[in-house]
Amino acid sequence: MSSPAATAACPECDGAVVFGRSPMAGEVVRCTDCSAELEVISREPLTLELAPEVEEDWGE
């Protein structure tokens, strides 16, 4: 098994959020432990925050 590109703690449940690829600023990921949707706020240091609620004008 390949080693993860990066790991950070979920701000909601403190579970490990594992990135298979190098994280990108603004990337939205889901915590596999608590299912919270998270956003990468910074890459160095790798910082996650809860992603904002879906806004009215989001999406196609």
Add this chain to the structure above:
Amino acid sequence: MRIALLTTRIRTEERLLLESFEARGVHPEVIDLRAQVFVPGSPGRWTGFDLAVDRSVSATAGQNAVRILDAFGVRCVNPSAAIDTCSDKLRTTLALELAGVPTPRVRVAFDQESALAAVEELGYPAVLKPTIGSWGRLLARVNDRDAAEAVIEHKLTLGSFPHHVLYVQEYVEKPMRDIRVFVVGGEPVAAITRESQHWVTNTARGGRASGLAIGPEMADLCRRAAASVGGDVVAIDLLECPRRGLLVNELNHSMEFRNSIETSGVDIPGLVADYCLRVVREGIPAGTPATSRAPAGAA
């Protein structure tokens, strides 16, 4: 080659697009629109881009950023006029009607009594839609006069001004599914069906997707629909009307495709990247919506 990928957040779609560009030896600059300040009249570094690809999750940010870049002379996918057309259901209807593309019957009114008369003329059930909006939000199927009166009153009383455009569409008695066709560079490249027990079949609302072969009639319809809005890369929603055949319900200018790649078996982001590179290399110009073209016979 310099390509700007306009984003507000990076979803799976943006990741896949970036990987597709990189596999072709091009490394787009990812630009977070939340961090930008644009100066109208001063293009600055923006004219250094050969192409800007709008992938903003926020429709508002994407639409307005592309307006500015278009004015700076930067070729955008999709172009500003196409985004303006696709993001407004009334403009889409006007473009489709002008181009002679079959679409559900629509009436537009601005007053409670006029809107009620429009609903009654179309017959029940009818669908009231906001002209702006996404992911199937705030669609209302009204089955009788009581429901129509209530929804119209709520829109006029509680809705902001954009909701005072009362857009009424005939309800198409389709099978419990609709069809989505992905069009890249004017050509339909993939199609899926979305099935749901609910009359709103968007996958964002829980619709289940399956692959579908594109027949010649569907392909022709989609080519004409994409051309009518001047779109480079659009996802077209079709309804199967038992009486009139395939109808174009709407076109999406910032298509979501993550769940359609495996379903359709088509590398949609790869085809989008290929097309974007062709736009730059071959100088493919932006299309013009039917609503912006000179009418036949005009001087």
